[in-house]
Amino acid sequence: MSASTRMSSRLAGWLPRLVVAPSLLVVIVTVYLFILWTGVISVTSSKFVPTYDFVGLEQYVRLWATPRWHTAVANLFIFSALFLALSTGLGLLMAILLDQNIRAEGALRAIYLYPMALSFIVTGTAWKWIMNPGLGIQKVVNDLGWTDFRFDWITNPDMAIYTVVVAGVWQSSGFAMAIFLAGLRGIDNSVIKAAQIEGASLPLIYRQIIIPMLRPAMLSVVVLLSYIAIKSFDLVLALTNGGPGTATELPSTFMFSATFRRNQMGVGAASAVMMLMTVAAIIVPYLYSELRSEKND
Amino acid sequence: MTDVLSRSGKVRLGRLVVYGCLFVVALVYLMPLWVMVVTSLKPLDEIYGGSFIGLPKAITLDAWRAAWSEACIGTECTGLKPYFVNSLLMVIPAVALSTGIGAINGYILTKWKFPGANFVFGLLLFGCFLPYQAILIPMARTLGLLGLAGSIPGLVAVHASYGICFTTLFFRNYFVSLPDELTKAAMVDGAGFFRIFWSVILPTSIPIIVVSCIWQFTQIWNDFLFGVSFTSGSSSPITVALNNIVNVTTGRKQYNVDMAAAMIAAIPTLVVYIVAGRYFVRGLTAGAVKG
Secondary structure, three states: OOOOHHHHHHHHHHHHHHHHHHHHHHHHHHHHHHHHHOOOOHEEEEOOOOOOOOOOOOHHHHHHHOOOOOOOHHHHHHEEEHHHHHHHHHHHHHHHHOOOOOOOOOHHHHHHHHHHHHHHHHHHHHHHOOOOOOOOOHHHHHOOOOOOOOOOOOOOOOHHHHHHHHHHHHHHHHHHHHHHHHHHOOHHHHHHHHHHOOOOOHHHHHHHHHHHOOEEEEHHHHHHHHHHHHHHOHHHHHHOOOOOOOOOOOOOHHHHHEEEEEEEEHHHHHHHHHHHHHHHHHHHHHHHHHHHHHHHH | HHHHHHHHHHHHHHHHHHHHHHHHHHHHHHHHHHHHHHHHOOOOOHHHHHHHHOOOOOOOHHHHHHHOOOEEEOEOOOOOHHHHHHHHHHHHHHHHHHHHHHHHHHHHHHOOOOOHHHHEEEEEHHHHOHHHHHHHHHHHHHHHHOOOOOOOHHHHHHHHHHHHHHHHHHHHHHHHHHOOOHHHHHHHHHOHHHHHHHHHHHOOHHHHHHHHHHHHHHHHHHHHHHHHHHOOOHHHHHHHHHHHHHHOOOOOOOOOHHHHHHHHHHHHHHHHHHHHHHHHHHHHHHHOOOO
């Protein structure tokens, strides 16, 4: 082998690594280095622009002493719990019903899923109009004769967060349905046939056999919906703009307004770190288990 | 005999309930779209007269015209048109870049595995689930330093960077199921790294290219956070402009214009969904890592 072909074959060995390197560099910088950078800013006294003077955990103390942040965290719990429960429940129900040899399955599936193609800003705009007490649903029901009917959640600070749940579930339950339906299609029919021969009723088969077999799909749905819930930002901004008052503030909107509107960059960075840790606590174990089980396949 | 009859009656009733439920849910899901469309076609007086869900008495496209070319975004009364163009200028290069890079990354991570390839994939994968709030401040600073702040090329760079994570995931999971014999045979024939990619791998990957393009298009078109954080005024994407129109607080609220504007912002992704829904679903479920 001549020197030049040896060179070129060595180059060929390195070529794949060389080609993937720029992407890796971009991701290392824009994901990992930037996370670190945000972490650094969160322990400085940065206000309008980053200043690099170490102040320890002062911003975290300030963050957790801010009533607005407490509202945001409480809202995140309410919103995530309801959003997850309703989207998962509705998605599972729709998937099971659609799996009964339904004639117009394709069309129905398309209808359940189209909200996923929309921007949360569009969803928020539409639902803001629908839930407008003066001219929306409330007015329609009032005009039908039920004059006492009230649906003014969007202007009621105690109820406004539930309007975010309604719009969020409308947007995302079709997504849960799609994953569950894929899971159902992957289940071996002979198991169900055997149970039927044994005389098990259909609801029993679903409860005892099929739903437990959907566990991997369930895990995916719960993890991905939690991720959607934590990063929900545009939906709240378009639907309620965080209001009335601060009633529908979420960590994502808090971070944005602290950083870009209230000149509290340090507090904003601290809240971003809290969000990141929450997401990482859910996602990292999930990715780890997914990748590991892939290796064992 | 009676037993069989009642049994089939019960089955029929069951089917009826199933279809009934599915139909009602479908109506609820369609309602917001219906309301958006009919509201956008009504004159404002009819809306304030209390017509919400019904068909317009007199169909008018005035609201659509206003939303497209007259509505005020901040102090500029240009309608959504320039912002629609902004979004197009942002989305096309960002989709092309991220899909192209994702394809070659997926190819390397499956057919040219090197020690640590799985670790690299893991690093990229976490990027799919990054809450972007965690990088907003550094990204804003970096775009400023690069002179890209508040510009469309800046947004393209941001979307392409984070898009690589998703597209690499799509292509890697697709190429994993392609038999290695395919590339090995080509190698025996003397084909090199790029040659194999062009003439062996790419021709088989049309479906996943479509999935990747659709997913990226939908994500980037619908993005709001990056748009609102890194741009202002006339360089904003359409979602930011839409939000500005809707949040105008002066004067009589033009609900019909709001709805027409929302429809204009929604139409590109809706069209993609209607034309290529099958691929859209594949992109969604690919988020469940093993699909």
